[in-house]
Amino acid sequence: MNTADQEAAAIELRGLTVCFGEHCALEDVSLTVPHGAFVAIVGPNGAGKSTLIKTILGLVKPSRGEVRVFSKPPEKLDPSLIGYVPQFKTLDRSFPALAEELVASGLRRAWPVRISRSERRRVGEALARVGAEHLARRSVSRFSGGELQRVYLARAFVRNPKLVILDEPATGIDVMGEADMYRLLEGYQKSSGATLLMITHDWEAAYHHSTHVIVLNRRLIGFGEPQRALSEKCLRQAFGHVGHEHTLSLTFGRRGSV
Ligand SMILES: Nc1ncnc2c1ncn2[C@@H]1O[C@H](COP(=O)(O)OP(=O)(O)OP(=O)(O)O)[C@@H](O)[C@H]1O
Numbered sequence: 295m296n297t298a299d300q301e302a303a304a305i306e307l308r309g310l311t312v313c314f315g316e317h318c319a320l321e322d323v324s325l326t327v328p329h330g331a332f333v334a335i336v337g338p339n340g341a342g343k344s345t346l347i348k349t350i351l352g353l354v355k356p357s358r359g360e361v362r363v364f365s366k367p368p369e370k371l372d373p374s375l376i377g378y379v380p381q382f383k384t385l386d387r388s389f390p391a392l393a394e395e396l397v398a399s400g401l402r403r404a405w406p407v408r409i410s411r412s413e414r415r416r417v418g419e420a421l422a423r424v425g426a427e428h429l430a431r432r433s434v435s436r437f438s439g440g441e442l443q444r445v446y447l448a449r450a451f452v453r454n455p456k457l458v459i460l461d462e463p464a465t466g467i468d469v470m471g472e473a474d475m476y477r478l479l480e481g482y483q484k485s486s487g488a489t490l491l492m493i494t495h496d497w498e499a500a501y502h503h504s505t506h507v508i509v510l511n512r513r514l515i516g517f518g519e520p521q522r523a524l525s526e527k528c529l530r531q532a533f534g535h536v537g538h539e540h541t542l543s544l545t546f547g548r549r550g551s552v
C-alpha cells in the first residue's frame with residue numbers, strides 16, 4: 295500500500311483474525327475504509343459484526359493480523375476522535391440519571407457530577423441534532439427504547455467525532471424515526487467529513503444510505519459499493535438464502551441477480 299492510500303484510509307484491517315478459545319469469530323479479514331465513507335456492516339447473527347467493531351475500538355484484541363485507525367493501533371488513538379453506540383446498553387435503568395447527564399458522560403471519562411455551562415451547550419446541541427432536546431431534563435429510567443437510543447446517539451455525537459461506530463442504531467426506533475436517523479447519519483457524514491461504521495440488519499437502509507457495504511460471515515464475503523456488495527451471490531453466501539424470490543427486487547427495486 296502506498297503513502298497516498300494510507301493517508302486516505304480511515305480504517306485498515308490486514309489479515310484480522312479474532313478467536314475466543316477454539317472458536318474464531320473473524321478470520322483473515324482485510325479491507326481499507328476510506329475517509330468520509332458511510333459503511334454498513336451486514337451479516338447473520340453470530341457473524342462477527344460486533345466483534346469487528348469492538349476490535350476497531352480496541353475493546354477486543356486481534357489474535358492475528360493488524361488494525362489501524364487513522365494510521366494508529368486503536369489503543370494509541372485519541373478517544374475523543376470516536377463516538378460509539380453499543381448494541382447492548384449496559385445502563386442500569388434504575389440509576390437516577392437525566393438524559394443530559396448521560397450525554398455529558400460522552401464528554402468525559404467519568405460520570406459528570408456537575409455539568410458546566412459550556413458542556414450543557416454542547417449537550418444541548420447534540421440532543422437537538424437527534425431531535426431529542428425535549429428529553430434533556432428527563433430521567434432515563436422512564437424512557438422508551440427509542441428515546442434511550444436517541445440519547446445514546448447524542449452521546450456518540452457530543453464530541454463531534456471523526457469516526458462514528460454504531461451497533462444496530464435503529465433498534466427500538468420506529469419506522470419514521472429510522473428514516474430520520476438515517477438522514478441524520480448521512481447529513482453528519484456529509485457535513486463533517488467523518489467516517490461512519492454502522493451494523494444493520496436492514497439491507498434496504500444499507501443499500502440506500504451507505505457508500506460502502508461489508509458483507510460478513512466470519513470471513514469477509516463482500517466489500518464495496520452497495521450495488522456490488524449486496525449482490526445475490528454475496529447475500530446467499532453470507533446468509534445461505536436471500537429470503538423470498540421477490541425480497542431483493544422489493545428491497546432494492548431491481549432483480550435479484552446483479
Ligand atoms: N467475549 C466473547 N467470548 C466468547 N465468545 C464470543 C465473545 N464475543 C463474541 N463471541 C462469539 O463470537 C461470535 C460472533 O459474535 P458477535 O457478537 O461478533 O456476532 P454478531 O455478528 O454481532 O451477531 P448479532 O447479529 O447477533 O449481534 C459468536 O459466536 C459469539 O458467541
Ligand SMILES: [Mg+2]
Nearest residue numbers: 343344345381
Ligand atoms: Mg452484534
